[in-house]
Amino acid sequence: MSILQTTDLRKYYGAGPNITRALDGVSFCVEEGEFVAVVGTSGSGKSTLLNMMGGLDVPTSGSVRVREKELADMDDEQLTIFRRRNIGFIFQNYNLSPILNVYENIVLPVELDGDTADQKFLEGVISMLGLQDKLHNMPGNLSGGQQQRVAIARALVAKPAIVLADEPTGNLDSRTSADVLGLLQRTSNELNQTIVMITHNDSIAQLADRIIRIEDGRIVS
Amino acid sequence: MNLQNLPLRKFLLLLVTAATATSALLLILFYLFTGSNMTVACGVVLTAVNFAWGAVLLHFLQRKLTDFTNSLCQTLNSMIDGSDRPPVDLNAETSLSRITHRVERLYNIMQKTRRQTAEEKARLQSLMSDISHQTKTPIANLKMINDTLLTHDMPAAQQQEFFRTSINQLDKLDFLIQAMVKTSRLETGVIALEKQRGFVADTLAAAINGILVPLEKKQLALSVDCPEGMTLLHDSRWTAEALYNLLDNAVKYTPEKGRIQVTVRDLEMFLRIDVADSGRGIPESEQAAIFKRFYREAAVHDIDGIGIGLYLTREIVTMQGGFIKVDSTVGAGSVFSVYLPKT
Numbered sequence: 001m002s003i004l005q006t007t008d009l010r011k012y013y014g015a016g017p018n019i020t021r022a023l024d025g026v027s028f029c030v031e032e033g034e035f036v037a038v039v040g041t042s043g044s045g046k047s048t049l050l051n052m053m054g055g056l057d058v059p060t061s062g063s064v065r066v067r068e069k070e071l072a073d074m075d076d077e078q079l080t081i082f083r084r085r086n087i088g089f090i091f092q093n094y095n096l097s098p099i100l101n102v103y104e105n106i107v108l109p110v111e112l113d114g115d116t117a118d119q120k121f122l123e124g125v126i127s128m129l130g131l132q133d134k135l136h137n138m139p140g141n142l143s144g145g146q147q148q149r150v151a152i153a154r155a156l157v158a159k160p161a162i163v164l165a166d167e168p169t170g171n172l173d174s175r176t177s178a179d180v181l182g183l184l185q186r187t188s189n190e191l192n193q194t195i196v197m198i199t200h201n202d203s204i205a206q207l208a209d210r211i212i213r214i215e216d217g218r219i220v221s
Numbered sequence: 222m223n224l225q226n227l228p229l230r231k232f233l234l235l236l237v238t239a240a241t242a243t244s245a246l247l248l249i250l251f252y253l254f255t256g257s258n259m260t261v262a263c264g265v266v267l268t269a270v271n272f273a274w275g276a277v278l279l280h281f282l283q284r285k286l287t288d289f290t291n292s293l294c295q296t297l298n299s300m301i302d303g304s305d306r307p308p309v310d311l312n313a314e315t316s317l318s319r320i321t322h323r324v325e326r327l328y329n330i331m332q333k334t335r336r337q338t339a340e341e342k343a344r345l346q347s348l349m350s351d352i353s354h355q356t357k358t359p360i361a362n363l364k365m366i367n368d369t370l371l372t373h374d375m376p377a378a379q380q381q382e383f384f385r386t387s388i389n390q391l392d393k394l395d396f397l398i399q400a401m402v403k404t405s406r407l408e409t410g411v412i413a414l415e416k417q418r419g420f421v422a423d424t425l426a427a428a429i430n431g432i433l434v435p436l437e438k439k440q441l442a443l444s445v446d447c448p449e450g451m452t453l454l455h456d457s458r459w460t461a462e463a464l465y466n467l468l469d470n471a472v473k474y475t476p477e478k479g480r481i482q483v484t485v486r487d488l489e490m491f492l493r494i495d496v497a498d499s500g501r502g503i504p505e506s507e508q509a510a511i512f513k514r515f516y517r518e519a520a521v522h523d524i525d526g527i528g529i530g531l532y533l534t535r536e537i538v539t540m541q542g543g544f545i546k547v548d549s550t551v552g553a554g555s556v557f558s559v560y561l562p563k564t
Contacts, residue, residue, distance in 0.1 A: 032333050067329075085322055115319070130490050130564055145489060159326065179490040182560050186542050192333070206509065207544055 002029035003161055003194050004053060009062035011048050011217075022048040023059070024217035030162070035188040035195045037208035045217040046198045047166060053196065054087050054164050055079050067161050084113055088155030088163040090184075092170035094147040096139040096154075103135040106153045117157055125153050128190070129183055145176035149183065156187060163187075165197040169204060181207055233279070240275075244268040289317055296321055300328050351515055352401045359394040363387060400529045403462070404514070404536075414456040414540050421485055421492065422447050424457045428464035429483075432472050439477045447485040453492050455541060455561055463537040466530035467496040467557045473524055475500035475554075491543065491560040502551040511547070534559075 011023040022045045030036050040046040051057035052064055055071045064071045066086055074082060088109075089095075096105050106126070110117045126132055129149045139147055148168060155163050165184065169177035185207050187193045197208065205211050213221045248264045366387045370380065425447055436443055471481045475498045484495040503511060503518070510516050514532040538545045542562040549555035 032329065067325075113319075127564065149490075161326075175488050178493065178560060179488055182491050182544050182562065185544050186562065189539060190542065192330075203546070203548065206546055211509075 003032045003067055004030040004196070005063075005065045006049075006053065007063045007065075009049070009052055009064065010060045011045075011052065011057070012060045021217045023052070025062070026214070026217070026219055027062075028212055028219060030194060030196060032194055033188070033192045035185060035207070035209045036197070036212060037205035037210070038196065038198045038212045038214055039200065039202060039205045040214035041200055044214050046200075046214050048217075049214065050164055050166050050196070050198050053162075054089060055083055081113075084109055085158060086161040088158065088160040090148070090151050090155050090163065090165040090168045092167040094139070094144075094151045094171075096147055096150055098139055100139075101135070102131060102137050102139065102142070102150050105139065105150055106131075106157055109154060109158045113158070118159070121159070122157055125156050125187075125191075128186065129153050143176070144172050145179055148172065148176075148180050152180070152183060152187070156191065156193060162194045162196060165195060167199055168197060169199075169201075177204065240272070292317060293320065293324075296324060300324070348405060348514075352405075355397055355401075355515070356394065359390045359397070362390045363394070366390070400533070404529060404533055414459055414537070416454045416456055416541065418452050418454050419457045421451045421453050421455075421494075422449070424455065424461045425464060425483065425485070425494070427457070427461040428468055431465045432468045435469075435472050436481075439472065439475070439479070441472060441475060441478065442480045443483070444480075445483045447483070448487065451485065451487065451492075453561060453563065456537075459537045460541070460561070463534040463559065464494065464496070466534045467559070470530060470557075471496055471498035471500065471555075474498065474521070488560075490564070491562055494559045494561070495556055496559075497554060497556040499554040502553055503547065503549040503555055504551050505549075508547050508549065512545070 005028075007027050009023050009026040010021070013020040013022060024045075026045075026049060038046050038049060048057065052059050053066075055064070055066075055074075058072070066082075069082065071079065071082075097108065100108065107117045107122070126135070129152060131146075131149060131153060134142065134146060134150075139150065142150070148171075152168075155165075168184065169180050172180060181204060184195060184197065188195050188209075197205075199205055211221075212219060244264075248261055248268075251264055252258075252261050366383050370383055375383075425445065429443070429445070468481070468483075475481060479499040481499075482495070482497045484493075484497070486493040486495070501521075507518050511518065512531050512535045513528075515528045516532075517528040535545050538559055538561065543560045545560070546558045547555060548558070
């Protein structure tokens with residue numbers, strides 16, 4: 001049983017002669033616990049694909065199923081709750097809340113769900129990501145790599161079905177990138193976390209279990 | 222009072238008694254103050270109405286609770302049967318949905334564990350068949366050599382030749398079996414890596430010791446750049462094995478008078494150990510495949526090896542929470558980078 005499945009996914013912008021096919025019939029599956037890299041140059045449609053998978057954008061046609069639930073069948077409110085419980089996001093620009101400290105940022109998605117974080121799991125994640133000493137810092141006082149580690153912790157803490165990472169090392173130098181990627185891979189292995197990572201960098205994609213290449217809105221291999 | 226141990230029925234009984242008693246007391250007080258029968262009658266009616274609404278509320282709560290328990294049981298039952306999941310709205314903001322969400326996760330995880338066990342078994346089976354396949358050739362060769370030596374008369378020089386071939390084959394067999402034992406031990410989880418804080422330089426030295434002789438033979442230049450006194454939480458013996466495999470490859474695939482460089486770098490979360498050589502390099506299309514068990518690049522079949530070193534190395538590194546990466550240009554050499562976590 002695959003945890004994420006897209007079938008003949010299409011996204012067109014514009015109409016008539018000006019039509020832009022951002023995605024043009026993309027079908028693939030992601031199995032539970034897999035670490036998949038989606039590789040493509042800029043403009044290949046990979047970010048559009050990620051947005052569709054996360055239910056952040058609506059496809060022109062085709063379907064996205066996460067844990068056998070069709071995203072298109074949900075209304076806005078259902079989608080919001082579904083995302084909060086099932087999908088963890090990691091963005092290129094971290095997207096941490098500047099007015100909350102590190103700990104508050106990490107537990108935010110769980111507390112939004114009216115829940116309390118699983119303390120033991122949370123401690124494990126925090127120590128794996130080396131954030132024990134930073135919990136009371138504000139995001140603004142952290143380096144890029146550290147901020148991205150906080151974002152990883154935040155994405156993991158709700159134990160989502162799938163983590164979607166959009167160019168997670170896009171703003172980082174090569175040393176820090178290795179840190180962030182290694183930790184992503186480690187969480188995939190040790191916490192059995194399903195991860196889909198979008199990147200344009202082939203050497204980064206090497207760490208994934210499987211690589212999906214995308215060009216002009218289509219999967220090429 | 223311990224709320225958890227108090228039965229609901231008893232609690233309700235207590236509550237009703239207390240309510241009745243206080244109402245009665247209040248009514249008596251009213252009567253004493255006002256002396257009017259009318260007030261008391263109104264009081265009685267009011268109390269009765271309150272009791273009635275209370276009963277309705279109670280009934281409703283009971284219904285809700287029964288419903289909740291029923292649907293939870295239904296969910297669990299269908300999971301036990303393995304039949305279709307019951308139609309629960311997973312996204313409603315209700316307690317049931319929150320619980321079902323978790324039960325569903327648990328169910329998926331259990332399914333996955335079951336699948337993993339099956340996969341592991343299949344992997345072990347393929348390992349067994351790989352082993353028997355790999356050992357076939359040297360054993361067949363040895364048999365043949367022995368037969369020839371037994372049944373044919375031949376000059377001593379030729380006999381020597383046969384014995385030498387036989388030694389070669391035995392070496393190959395020995396190497397194979399040792400590698401297999403290591404792999405199967407790792408695969409079956411017989412070996413638990415024991416992480417202990419130790420000097421990186423010591424581990425590195427242990428790995429380098431293994432390649433000193435062939436290094437000398439091929440006149441390769443080895444340089445090591447490792448910050449002094451650096452320690453790391455790692456399994457020294459197996460990490461040395463992993464690094465030895467990388468170094469051994471570097472020696473094997475680098476032409477005479479080439480250069481091998483080992484660099485240790487301290488990152489924020491990981492320690493990076495680079496093994497760079499000036500060897501033949503690996504084409505990009507092969508870079509993902511070289512870590513597979515028993516994979517050999519077609520172009521290197523004339524060089525000894527069975528394709529287990531890199532596989533083993535990656536297993537050892539991954540088991541410690543690290544990862545391995547290769548950067549290579551054909552003709553210019555390869556850099557294998559091992560990243561080991563510092564925590």
